[in-house]
Amino acid sequence: MDPSDSWTSGRPEFARVSAAEAVLADLRNAIEKGELAVGTRLPSEAALAARYGVSRSVVREALRSCETLGLTRTQTGRGTFVIADHVATDLTVGEFSSREIAEARPHVEIPAAGLAARHGSEAVRAEIRRLADEMNRVTDPPRWVKLDGEFHAAIARAGNNRLIAAWQATMRAALLRQSETLNLVARRRDAANTEHAAIVTAIEAGDADRAEAAMAEHLDRVREALERLRG
Numbered sequence: 001m002d003p004s005d006s007w008t009s010g011r012p013e014f015a016r017v018s019a020a021e022a023v024l025a026d027l028r029n030a031i032e033k034g035e036l037a038v039g040t041r042l043p044s045e046a047a048l049a050a051r052y053g054v055s056r057s058v059v060r061e062a063l064r065s066c067e068t069l070g071l072t073r074t075q076t077g078r079g080t081f082v083i084a085d086h087v088a089t090d091l092t093v094g095e096f097s098s099r100e101i102a103e104a105r106p107h108v109e110i111p112a113a114g115l116a117a118r119h120g121s122e123a124v125r126a127e128i129r130r131l132a133d134e135m136n137r138v139t140d141p142p143r144w145v146k147l148d149g150e151f152h153a154a155i156a157r158a159g160n161n162r163l164i165a166a167w168q169a170t171m172r173a174a175l176l177r178q179s180e181t182l183n184l185v186a187r188r189r190d191a192a193n194t195e196h197a198a199i200v201t202a203i204e205a206g207d208a209d210r211a212e213a214a215m216a217e218h219l220d221r222v223r224e225a226l227e228r229l230r231g
Helices: 003-008 019-032 045-052 056-068 098-119 122-137 141-158 162-185 189-204 208-230
Strands: 072-075 079-082
Touching (some): 019 045, 019 056, 019 162, 045 056, 056 072, 056 141, 056 162, 098 122, 098 141, 098 189, 098 208, 122 141, 141 162, 141 189
Antiparallel strands (some): 072 079
């Protein structure tokens, strides 16, 4: 019998959190307590979905964040394996590490916010506002993460600097993974919405200094959340 089979047979009780957040929390707890030991292959997505009473897409969302935390690794054709019993010091988000992302973002996104305030057209500013407003309304976490990526990309394009837009686009996949994990683990969504609103207000006012300061504040809060997540 696979060691994970007996663990799969139970179904945990969940607090009022999103399904993916609850799945991730239970997996993380089991790994950190040694119930799912290093080297264990996790049950299939279908088995996990049955255990938790959720869809396979919810399971995949939780597994992506579990891998970002450095607890598991998915190997194509073999499955997902536990590789550590504690969160990694430097998280891996797509092609980059959280350290690389944190070091690079201020050099791209802070000036991007300033350029958006200086050069953004009415249409582009309206699109940035629309994305921020929609993020305040949506209740579906994956949809919010997608909008978060579109919001930052729209700001990068707004300043009419193709290099800045290209640099931001290079980070986008990693930023989406990071945003997904922060929203599952650190519950950053409401705070991020407030920070985004300050950025939008400054861009709409054409105030480049305030836009850059608001973006810097947002990135500082993201960095602090990542540091707390790593413990």
